[in-house]
Amino acid sequence: MSPASASRPPELSFHGAAREVTGSCHRVVCGPHQILVDCGMFQGDEESERHNAAPFGFEPSEIDAVLLTHAHLDHCGRLPLLVQRGFRGRIFATAATRQLARLVLLDAAAIAEEDAARARRSRLRHGEEDGAGQPLYSTLDVFDTMDQFAPAVRYGAAFEVVPGVRATYVDAGHLLGSASVRLELEHDGRKRSVTFSGDIGNPGRELLPDPTLPPPSDLVVMECTYGDRQHRPYAESVEELLDAIHATFRRGGNVIIPTFALERTQELLYVLHRAVERGRLAPSTQVFLDSPMAISATRIFARFPEAFRPPVAKLLRSGGDPFAVPGLHMTREVAQSRMINAITGGAIIMAGSGMCTGGRVLHHLRRHLWRRESAVVFVGFAAEGTLGRQIIDGAERVEIFGETIPVRARIHTINGFSAHADRDALLAWQHEVGPAETVLVHGEHEVMRTFARALRKAGARAVHMPRRGERLRLDDAEPGEASHG
Ligand SMILES: [Zn+2]
The missing domain is CATH 3.60.15.10 (Ribonuclease Z/Hydroxyacylglutathione hydrolase-like)
Known part of the structure; x- marks a missing residue:
């Protein structure tokens, strides 16, 4: 200078x-x-x-x-x-x-x-x-x-x-x-x-x-x-998510949630954890966390109990796991990830990236976007120009891996989790x-x-x-x- x-x-x-x-x-x-x-x-x-x-x-x-x-x-x-x-x-x-x-x-x-x-x-x-x-x-x-x-x-x-x-x-x-x-x-x-x-x-x-x-x-x-x-209140957003999950399962489809590896994933895991506790979600529900980074991030979260609200901090300090859901499968390996493909209904699949700009969520979207039975639930921000934003904005078809996929799945945007x-x-x-x-x-x-x-x-x-x-x-x-x- x-x-x-x-x-x-x-x-x-x-x-x-x-x-x-x-x-x-x-x-x-x-x-x-x-x-x-x-x-x-x-x-x-x-x-x-x-x-x-x-x-x-x-x-x-x-x-x-x-x-x-x-x-x-x-x-x-x-x-x-x-x-x-x-x-x-x-x-x-x-x-x-x-x-x-x-x-x-x-x-x-x-x-x-x-x-x-x-x-x-x-x-x-x-x-x-x-x-x-x-x-x-x-x-x-x-x-x-x-x-x-x-x-x-x-x-x-x-x-x-x-x-x-x-x-x-x-x-x-x-x-x-x-x-x-x-x-x-x-x-x-x-x-x-x-x-x-x-x-x-x-x-x-x-x-x-x-x-x-x-x-x-x-x-x-x-x-x-x-x-x-304005966002919808948090409690309403939780109910909206659970309603979307149940409606999708009744149609025989899967729920795809494009998630950001940090925070939103852990928040959703906690919401599902609480939903099972409250009897709002069957303990047998299959939940897949198909994001190696989100799996690692969840471990880091568990190291900082003091950072959370008292009920979560207390659970962590007593050796409990606020991010545990009975039917949760964490898939790090690509081969495990491919096994999810065999499940056509009744599962919640969380995968990155949240804006659908890359990552494993693209494979799940390719398999489910065209299915009327399935649903895609967006719980975070998707910037202009991203695939996530196109779907949120109501695109009738999108390109994934060079393939044109019609969008027939139910699309939900839940801002209260923002x-x-x-x-x-x-x-x-x-x-x-x-x-x-x-x-x-x-x-x-x-x-x-x-x-x-x-x-x-x-x-x-x-x-x-x-x-x-x-x-x-x-x-x-x-x-x-x-x-x-
Ligand atoms: Zn940020």
Whole structure:
């Protein structure tokens, strides 16, 4: 960093999740230091892959530290690339986030390596030379990345990131280990506070506690994934899911649930566990968890009893398993996974990926989407451009492995299981943190504009919607003066 920049006021810049949902990566420049909050992957379509490989928009070797809010791929997925390109600083995260991030990043590297090998074979088959086709990053890059993690961060305990920047993590209630991060920036004798919401949990769920509110801040950078809608209450969503399961079984079909390996899977397992306990689901119901990553993640979850609501924590501490269901089969191996194909009705099949962009769920969708007896239940967000989104939006036929499949199965979308706060919860969060300036990130542009209107109506002053690469100076801009978008 040049000496001239040392006297400038702190500055934020946005390098992902800017008027879009994935790729979270925000930079804070304070005096001679630069830190990142998250370094996530862009997900969705081929364009996302290009964005992932493109330059970051800053020099990785000049970043002093990364503050990771949570382990979802769209928040941590580009960390190994950052390391590969020269970042040598420390990565701060909670203990659970670190364990989950390791799993998520190793999985991402394995997928990238497989894709690159497949592309190379295809080129060779077509007589082309073995040119480019390097994976975005490798398993070795992930190991290097894990070495750069600092000792685990504890919720509520402030620590110095670099001189002039202190950080406090609070539980965001979104995913095991997830956090909102409040920064206190001190420069030229002036103090400013900035809170990054991370992903804000959906209050009222059964596994994780409600999000903890960070103390008031001068500015917030907040997500708005569901800034334009309200979720159904959790209890109603549970009943809706169980009704969908029973109706499908009566028709003689299977229930396919595309799930995210982290959180949603464990939440659903707990819902099924409770449903068996309450007599709402037969103990003999066959449940398949066909996702190696979800199986590993479930083990990590069981290591952190303190992270859960009291009934779940108590069960874990007493040696019980909140994620156990009598008829549960966890299928790690591909051969076991193929055996599920023999079952045409009466089973619940959970498989990744949640947005149906890859993974074993594609095989199950190919076998069941065209069957009127079966059902597909979506319990999470699916970004624009993904197969999941096409099905949710009512596509009559879709392409899977180059085959056109008619969509005849019953499609359910149950938002109450969402790990993201809805519009009212986001408005309440912003109101409580009470910033002079609000920066919206992590939302589709239309949703963001709708949420910005709701915020202004509720009395919010400056609301920003930065584009990718845009900078925002933390100077004395009058409220409203800097408002745009
Ligand atoms: Zn998330």
